[in-house]
Amino acid sequence: MANLISVERASLALGTAQVLDEVSLGVLGGDRIGVVGRNGGGKTTLLRVLAGQRSVDSGRVTRAGVSSVGVLAQEDVLDPAHTVREEVLGDLPEHVWAGDPRIRDVLTGLLGGIGAEAVGGFDALVGPLSGGERRRLALARLLVQDPTVLFLDEPTNHLDVEGVAWLAEHLVRHRARPDNAVVAITHDRWFLDAIATATWEVVDGSVNAFEGGYAAYVLAKAERERMAAVTAERRDNLLRKELAWLRRGPPARTSKPKFRIDAANTLIADEPPPRDDVELMRFATTRLGKDVVDLLDASVTLGDRVLLDRITWHLAPGERVGIVGVNGAGKSTLLRAIAGTIALSSGKRKQGVTVRLAYLTQEVRELERYADWRVIEAxxxxxxxxxxxxxxxxxxxxxxxxxxxxxxxxxxVSDLSGGERRRLQLTRLLMDEPNVLLLDEPTNDLDIETLTSLEDVLDGWAGTLLVVSHDRYLLERACDKQVALMGDGKVRELPGGVEQYLELRHAQPAARPQVSHPFGAKPAVAAAGTDGAAGAPLRTPAELREARKDMARVEKQLARLAQREERIHAEMAASATDHAKVLTLNGQLREIVDEREGLELEWLEAAEIVG
Structure with a gap:
């Protein structure tokens, strides 16, 4: 295979941290390389060095036969004034992309079809799209361009289980030619196993190469650690002998050759420093009675969409359930209904008296109030x-x-990395000793080392566990069964696991839920006069009047926001060639989105009081 990229004795320091320390490696034609390692360990920096976006302090990086390089960064680089068509297809004529099965596969797999339904149509502006939709656009653009070497930094972020399976299959099918290669940073172990012909582990300034995907990497690493343990045991035996000799009296030392002292000092100096390992502890779990949480004929309606439709679900003590479904099918809504943080449109929720429930949301909102606190204080x-x-x-x-x-x-806390915040958030939840644990995308921002530590904790978890995740490896590793939300408001059991879910989705493409355009979304509305507040404290007439006033006030504010949004869209269209102004307007749109989310939450809280 052709040598596309060569790195020879490259070193790079960022501040006081030695990110790369005389690293030598190469990318060959046909390679599909997965890059793993601790958060902050230098994976992204290595990717930028390989892509030519960052120079090294010493050493050499050469690119022979690389006609083009494509990089999917974690930062958003899309032009908010462009349409979906302009960003993904550029100036490609329709007869070219429509007649190319590879491009059609990309459009179907990432954008919901030729019409790009999942992102509001080909003529939708990029600016108002959500972060997840923009991420899909950036990935689709790169795959359409088909560069010689494709660098992907966490490509599975914002993809559901089905999207991850599609991406893996696409890369294996289209990135296995001898004239191209792909290098992907990923914490998704199933994806790593599915695509990688080699795995690089970035640790302490070095890059350790392993053949194969995640399973082969784990086996090879275990063997290396076993050999290192044998070497360490031999060194310890020598150390004990030499140190025992050194502890003898001065006459004994002076009568022995000096090289014995030098040898002992060398052995001591050779002792490697301890790794900064993460250990998530098995916290005690409060005893759980026979009654956990029951949803009885429960429904949740958001606007004109029915996310949960007359669901009855009895959670059992010690039950371990993984929940899958496409984005927008209602997975997070189901968790919120079980947690009791969202009002039901109809039906009832019952909770056992011994239940201590902990709910890990997708965001780290729980840590916002501690932003100025120190880690130890949190x-x-x-x-x-x-x-x-x-x-x-x-x-x-x-x-x-x-x-x-x-x-x-x-x-x-505000200065912690995403992975450190997630780790801190998990620890705070577990320290409260819950016996019912709801995890919504717990793998976000966690590196593989922390993930395996988390799974080790969950192995010993004595309570009830519900996990929403696109991480197929976690679902199959930590859960005893899986259920799916297919977009019809029902919860379907999957005796065949995630594989059965993918088969159902493939057989029923029409089941894909229609996700409304984010800037056309209405506040989540629970039907009035329902049983959703069953078990809630009775409200006084004054409280009900105040809640209705709050709802009316928020609705007026939302209407004004919608008018502002329309005006900004019109200005963006009129100033499409003025990129500076478009960026300013896009910032104003982002502020509107943030303000609307806060108002919608406020409306929901008031609606829950009204019932």
Whole structure:
């Protein structure tokens, strides 16, 4: 195979951190390489070096026979003034892209079809689209361009299980030629196993190469660690002998050759520093009675869409359920209904008296109020001491075991990386010792090392577990059964697991839910006069009047926002060639989106009081 990219003894330091330390590696034609490693370990920097976006301090990077490079970064680089058609297809004539089965496959797999229904049509502006939709557009644009070397930084973000399976199949089918290659940073272990011919682990400034995908990487790494343990045991034996000799009296030392002392000092110096390992503890779980949470003939309506349609579900103690479905099918809504954080349009929710419920949302909103706190303060806010097994440990000791070592405990929460915030969020939830755990996309921002630690915790979880995730590996590893939301408001059991879900989706393409355009979305409305507030405290007439006033006020504000939005859209269309002005207008649109989300939540809270 042709050598497309060669890296020879490359070194790169960012501040005081040595990200690359005399790294040598190569990308060959036909390679599909998965890149794994700890958050902040240098994976993205390595990708930028390979793509020519960042130079190295020393060493050499050569690209021979690379006619084009495509990079999917984690940052959004789309032009908000462009239409979907302009961003994805550029100036390609319709007869060209419509007659190319590879391009049609991309449009169908990522944008919902030739008409790009999933993102509001080919003529929709990019600016108002959601983050997930823009991510799909950026990926679709790259795949349509088909560069020689394709660099993907977390390509499965914002993709559902079906989308991840499609992307893996597309890359294997179209990126296996000897004249192209793909390098992908990913924490999705199923995706890694499905596409990778090689796996690179970035750790401590080095890049360790393994043949094959995730399974082969785990086996090879275990064998390397076994060999390292044998070497360490031999070194320890030598150390014990040499140190015993050094501890003898001065006459014994002076009568021995000096090289014995030098040899002992060399052995001591060769002792490697301990890794900054993350250890998620098995916190005690409060005893769970026979009654957990029941949904009885429950429905949830958002605007004119029925997300849950007369669902009856009895959660059993110790049940472990994985939930799959396309984006917009109602997975998060189902979790919120079980958690009791959303009003039911009809039906009832019952909760057992012994239930202690913890709910991990997709966002890290729980940490917003702690933005100016230090890590140690955020942990102590839950508990200053916790008992693990027979030992009582302090919050500082706990933070140390979670990878927040030394001065990192004094870091402000707002300065933590996404993965560190997610880890902190999980720990705070577990420290409260819940017995019902609801996890909505728990793998977001977590590296593989933390994921395996989380799964180890869940293995010993004695309570009830519900997981919404596009991480197929996690669903099959941590859950005993899977259920699916197919977009018709029903919950369907999957005896055949995720594979059965993909078969059902393939057989019923019409089941794809129609996701409304984000800027045409209405506030989530629960039907009045329902049983959704069953079990809620009775409201006084004054409280009901105040809630109705709040609803009317919010509806007026939403109407004014809609008018502002229309005016900005008109200005964007009139100023399409003035990129500076379009960017300013796009920022105003983003502010409208944020303001509307807050208002819709406020409306929902008031609607829940009214019933």
């Amino acid at each position: 942990i102590e806010d839950v508990r200053k001491y916790i008992r693990l097994g027979k030992k009582e440990i302090s919050a500082s000791q706990l933070a140390q075991r979670l990878g927040f070592t030394g001065g990192r405990q004094q870091t402000r």
